[in-house]
Amino acid sequence: xxxxxxxxxxxxVSEGASLELRCNYSYGATPYLFWxxxxxxxxxxLLLKYFSGDTLVQGIKGFEAEFKRSQSSFNLRKPSVHWSxxxxxxxxxxxxxxxxxxxxxxxxxQVKP
Amino acid sequence: xxAVSQTPKYLVTQMGNDKSIKCEQNLGHDTMYWYKQxxxxxxxxxxxxxxxxxxxxxxxxxxxSPKSPDxxxxxxxxxxxxxxDSAVYFCAxxxxxxxxxxxxxxxxxxxxxx
Numbered sequence: 001x002x003x004x005x006x007x008x009x010x011x012x013v014s015e016g017a018s019l020e021l022r023c024n025y026s027y028g029a030t031p032y033l034f035w036x037x038x039x040x041x042x043x044x045x046l047l048l049k050y051f052s053g054d055t056l057v058q059g060i061k062g063f064e065a066e067f068k069r070s071q072s073s074f075n076l077r078k079p080s081v082h083w084s085x086x087x088x089x090x091x092x093x094x095x096x097x098x099x100x101x102x103x104x105x106x107x108x109x110q111v112k113p
Numbered sequence: 114x115x116a117v118s119q120t121p122k123y124l125v126t127q128m129g130n131d132k133s134i135k136c137e138q139n140l141g142h143d144t145m146y147w148y149k150q151x152x153x154x155x156x157x158x159x160x161x162x163x164x165x166x167x168x169x170x171x172x173x174x175x176x177x178s179p180k181s182p183d184x185x186x187x188x189x190x191x192x193x194x195x196x197x198d199s200a201v202y203f204c205a206x207x208x209x210x211x212x213x214x215x216x217x218x219x220x221x222x223x224x225x226x227x
Binding site for chain 2: 034036041042043044045046049059088090095096097099100105106
């Protein structure tokens with residue numbers, strides 16, 4: 001069955017520190033991959049997406065993600081975290097077969113001053 | 114201008130009641146969705162419509178009935194509400210169907226059934 005797994009339910013980092021949020025997928029073929037961010041009381045906002053080509057993709061707000069086929073992973077990174085980055089982060093995958101996105105369980109990011 | 118707007122933002126009601134949530138998008142997208150986010154923040158697709166036509170129905174109870182009067186609107190009506198229906202419901206839209214089409218989400222409707 002198709003699935004997306006975010007192993008870390010909750011992560012706390014200090015402001016200014018680097019960040020990596022993990023995402024693994026299980027699909028028959030390489031899916032389309034996305035990262036979304038959800039601030040409290042808000043809907044989800046697209047950070048970045050990977051379809052094909054360069055395995056390192058840049059997104060908004062200084063985020064980037066790296067696709068690694070051998071590890072079935074699509075980890076999200078940011079070199080220096082700001083307090084405003086505290087939010088819920090969702091990895092998602094989609095395929096042209098199903099026409100829908102499957103979301104991971106989400107990772108809550110807390111930023112310490 | 115809000116791209117995907119849904120109303121109401123909060124909905125508190127008693128078991129057995131019938132309620133509706135409305136959604137409108139002004140992005141000109143062809144496809145609209147309803148997602149349910151449970152208390153553990155897990156997001157699951159419920160329905161998808163493309164240009165007013167139902168294309169995805171994810172084994173949702175018959176008490177849930179989506180209606181799309183036009184491609185800019187997708188409403189969700191829920192009959193005989195149950196405690197387990199308490200969740201945040203998100204409307205979303207995308208330019209087209211297909212897993213490569215990013216979603217644009219509304220801000221959610223928090224439904225509480227007492």
